Amino acid sequence: MLDNDTISRILYVDLTKRRIWTEERADLFDEYIGGSGVGIRLLQEECPEGADPLGPENPIILTVGPLTGLFPLASKTTAFFKSPHTGNLGESHSGGRSATSIRLAGYGAMVIRGVSETPVYISIHDNEAFIRDASALWGMHSSFTVGRIIRDYEPGAGIRTIMRIGIAGEKKISYACVSMESYRHFGRLGLGAVFGSKKLKAIVISGRHSIPVANKKEYLKVYDNIFQAAMEKPTKKYRELGTSENILPLNELGGLPTRNLRQAKFESAHRISGEKFAEDYLGRRVACSHCPVGCIHLAALRQPYRDEPYFYKTSMIPYDYEPIYALGPMLGISEIPDLLKLLEIIEAYGMDCMSTGVILAWATEAMEKRLISTKETMGIKLLWGDYKCYIDAVENIIEQPNDFYKALTKGVDYSAKIYGGDDFALAFGGNEMPGYHTGPAAHAGFLAGARHSHLDNAGYSIDQKTIINESISSQELAKMLLKEEQWRQILSSLVVCFFARGIYTPEIVLDALRMTGFDLSIDELNLVGRKILTEKNKFKFREGFNPEELRIPKRILETISPTGYLEEEYIKDTVKAFMDAVMLEPESAIPKIV
Amino acid sequence: MKRLSILDNEKCVGCQSCMFACARRTGQGGLAESRIGIRSEGGIEHGFVVVVCRACEQPQCCKVCPTDALVPKKGGGVSFHPDRCIGCELCVKACPIGAVFWDDEIKKPMICIACGYCVKYCPCSVIALEEIPERAVVEVENA
Numbered sequence: 226m227l228d229n230d231t232i233s234r235i236l237y238v239d240l241t242k243r244r245i246w247t248e249e250r251a252d253l254f255d256e257y258i259g260g261s262g263v264g265i266r267l268l269q270e271e272c273p274e275g276a277d278p279l280g281p282e283n284p285i286i287l288t289v290g291p292l293t294g295l296f297p298l299a300s301k302t303t304a305f306f307k308s309p310h311t312g313n314l315g316e317s318h319s320g321g322r323s324a325t326s327i328r329l330a331g332y333g334a335m336v337i338r339g340v341s342e343t344p345v346y347i348s349i350h351d352n353e354a355f356i357r358d359a360s361a362l363w364g365m366h367s368s369f370t371v372g373r374i375i376r377d378y379e380p381g382a383g384i385r386t387i388m389r390i391g392i393a394g395e396k397k398i399s400y401a402c403v404s405m406e407s408y409r410h411f412g413r414l415g416l417g418a419v420f421g422s423k424k425l426k427a428i429v430i431s432g433r434h435s436i437p438v439a440n441k442k443e444y445l446k447v448y449d450n451i452f453q454a455a456m457e458k459p460t461k462k463y464r465e466l467g468t469s470e471n472i473l474p475l476n477e478l479g480g481l482p483t484r485n486l487r488q489a490k491f492e493s494a495h496r497i498s499g500e501k502f503a504e505d506y507l508g509r510r511v512a513c514s515h516c517p518v519g520c521i522h523l524a525a526l527r528q529p530y531r532d533e534p535y536f537y538k539t540s541m542i543p544y545d546y547e548p549i550y551a552l553g554p555m556l557g558i559s560e561i562p563d564l565l566k567l568l569e570i571i572e573a574y575g576m577d578c579m580s581t582g583v584i585l586a587w588a589t590e591a592m593e594k595r596l597i598s599t600k601e602t603m604g605i606k607l608l609w610g611d612y613k614c615y616i617d618a619v620e621n622i623i624e625q626p627n628d629f630y631k632a633l634t635k636g637v638d639y640s641a642k643i644y645g646g647d648d649f650a651l652a653f654g655g656n657e658m659p660g661y662h663t664g665p666a667a668h669a670g671f672l673a674g675a676r677h678s679h680l681d682n683a684g685y686s687i688d689q690k691t692i693i694n695e696s697i698s699s700q701e702l703a704k705m706l707l708k709e710e711q712w713r714q715i716l717s718s719l720v721v722c723f724f725a726r727g728i729y730t731p732e733i734v735l736d737a738l739r740m741t742g743f744d745l746s747i748d749e750l751n752l753v754g755r756k757i758l759t760e761k762n763k764f765k766f767r768e769g770f771n772p773e774e775l776r777i778p779k780r781i782l783e784t785i786s787p788t789g790y791l792e793e794e795y796i797k798d799t800v801k802a803f804m805d806a807v808m809l810e811p812e813s814a815i816p817k818i819v
Numbered sequence: 820m821k822r823l824s825i826l827d828n829e830k831c832v833g834c835q836s837c838m839f840a841c842a843r844r845t846g847q848g849g850l851a852e853s854r855i856g857i858r859s860e861g862g863i864e865h866g867f868v869v870v871v872c873r874a875c876e877q878p879q880c881c882k883v884c885p886t887d888a889l890v891p892k893k894g895g896g897v898s899f900h901p902d903r904c905i906g907c908e909l910c911v912k913a914c915p916i917g918a919v920f921w922d923d924e925i926k927k928p929m930i931c932i933a934c935g936y937c938v939k940y941c942p943c944s945v946i947a948l949e950e951i952p953e954r955a956v957v958e959v960e961n962a
Contacts, residue, residue, distance in 0.1 A: 294839075294848050294849050294850070295848035295849075296848075297836065297839075325835075325850075328849075329849050329850055372862075373862065376861075376862065382858040382859070383835075383856050383857055383858025383859070383870075384850065384856075384858075406863055407862065407863050407864065408863065433849065433850040433851055433853070434849050434850070434851055435842065435847045435848065435849040435850070435851035435852060436847060436848035436849040437847060437848070438846065438847060438848060441846030441847070442846075444843075444846065444848075445843065445846070448843065452836075452940065456942060509864070509866060510832050511832050511833050511863055511867075512832040512833055512834035512835075513834070514833075514834070514835050515834065515835055515836065515839055516834050517834050517836045517940070517942040518834075518942075519832035519833075519834055519942065519943075521832075523864065541864035
């Protein structure tokens with residue numbers, strides 16, 4: 226790390242004491258680089274054992290990396306907290322302008338402690354930071370509106386991020402998200418509820434500092450290499466159709482969870498495909514700051530008002546593979562406008578659309594199986610494909626008029642414990658399922674991954690590239706998952722977007738890091754990755770994680786995957802092998818893994 | 820005479836690669852030295868605007884400069900003489916486009932010099948370096 230780089234400066238905000246200060250923490254950044262690495266270490270420092278995720282002792286930690294603001298696609302902010310959704314490690318990544326704004330305001334990380342008595346938002350512009358009154362914003366349902374107001378009220382247009390919560394965060398729904406720049410999110414694991422518990426409605430950060438480099442000439446060269454690569458083939462699909470390009474191939478393969486995974490093929494996939502979205506609804510493509518790929522796709526939905534002729538509104542709604550999966554096939558919704566109307570309200574209220582879709586899918590099946598009735602749903606008949614009933618249900622999740630909807634605010638695991646149906650409650654480690662029923666690697670990956678996310682170790686990719694062609698031992702699979710998850714710790718510590726994983730090869734990473742004063746060998750880099758993964762799992766075990774208690778929903782064994790029917794024992798063995806290996810001492814583990 | 824032209828701001832995805840490129844000319848990262856700005860047009864749903872010097876024939880920034888630190892360049896655009904600048908920031912206020920950027924470290928204006936470095940990094944062909952016809956130097960009236 227270079228001496229005059231502000232990456233190691235951490236901004237602390239104590240909402241209880243209303244104090245703001247900075248601390249120099251070169252020790253942390255030298256050893257753990259930034260992003261996830263520094264994030265997990267700060268979480269260990271800040272979050273006491275057994276902390277209430279919605280109590281004042283649960284911190285919010287936001288970190289960026291040394292490459293942010295220097296190289297393209299190093300544009301993610303990683304958030305660390307104890308998850309109110311799983312009661313364990315909370316880690317979520319988001320882009321927009323969040324990372325460049327934090328970095329160019331002169332910070333490598335932010336730590337928010339305590340809880341405010343009254344609603345507030347935090348305002349940071351370069352070296353000035355304030356805790357501002359948000360009483361006028363509190364109670365506002367739509368996260369879009371909160372953004373719009375702060376946008377007009379605060380400086381920094383073009384070089385700022387506005388992170389905010391909707392009503393779901395205020396109401397501490399355990400899968401509430403934090404939105405920024407309208408269309409990006411800390412989506413998973415409930416950071417929005419943690420904001421809400423602190424009476425923190427928003428954070429606005431702007432800055433336009435410079436960042437030093439070790440060697441100017443070399444910097445321009447390394448930059449151009451990365452930029453060129455970013456404009457070439459590996460990112461083409463993200464640029465053109467976006468992640469929703471995956472709908473058709475996954476459906477073709479038979480790995481697209483449909484109607485609560487009673488099927489893995491959706492008969493109407495062609496009606497909600499990325500191609501169909503682009504043809505009929507793509508209204509604009511946008512990018513995160515310092516990312517020439519621009520994968521963000523916004524649908525333009527024109528809707529008439531029913532009570533007034535010739536009155537229309539046009540909404541811009543972001544879509545991606547996962548929201549389409551969770552609110553389309555998973556709920557049997559086959560019309561794009563229906564799907565968008567449901568997505569729009571979930572976006573506005575600030576809920577994680579993946580968790581919401583999976584919870585509604587479980588509730589629909591639970592109603593079919595008569596585990597619940599219209600008594601619980603207060604008259605709403607949940608029917609596959611009927612977006613209106615789902616919008617009504619979302620309204621009730623927000624309003625929580627009875628115990629059933631109160632249960633739904635805590636996720637599918639919790640709801641199934643009360644109402645039954647855990648065989649088809651599709652959560653892994655407490656986190657609702659992503660859109661991949663590709664084979665055993667995907668599911669073992671959700672279970673073993675530090676965040677119980679498909680992005681932890683991309684098991685779905687191993688299914689499609691390897692297991693679909695040849696069977697491998699559970700030991701071998703565990704090794705592959707671990708290797709990928711370990712490498713992803715490096716990427717997320719540099720806060721490089723996972724879509725750029727094909728660009729940021731180990732050699733490129735080392736070159737780029739050298740420009741920021743990190744002189745590492747590939748072995749040293751791998752060791753850092755391994756250490757971070759171990760630290761994350763240490764935190765999880767400290768907080769009561771027990772891999773033997775991981776629930777495998779029977780449903781994933783009943784519905785055929787592209788690799789055939791899944792065997793529970795094989796998945797269990799894989800998770801066990803993964804967990805045994807991950808807790809080995811990093812130094813001894815490294816030569817065996819790489 | 821060259822100037823930076825905006826071909827179609829509706830194609831801008833807001834990646835800000837041009838802003839980072841402009842700053843990078845000086846061999847550093849970040850945005851402190853950037854002379855081009857991309858911001859949303861009142862919310863990202865409405866797209867983006869590109870803020871950069873359009874090399875006016877009668878630059879308003881020059882008209883208000885009390886020390887002739889900013890003077891119209893032959894053929895269009897402006898030249899900056901840092902030795903004459905007193906850091907009054909009037910030029911920033913005078914430009915209705917917002918294309919006079921401010922170097923906070925040395926308290927001096929920064930204006931696009933039409934070098935075209937940013938153009939190479941625009942992934943969507945929003946900006947281009949364009950040849951404009953030679954124009955007579957305009958006598959600037961002191962306001």
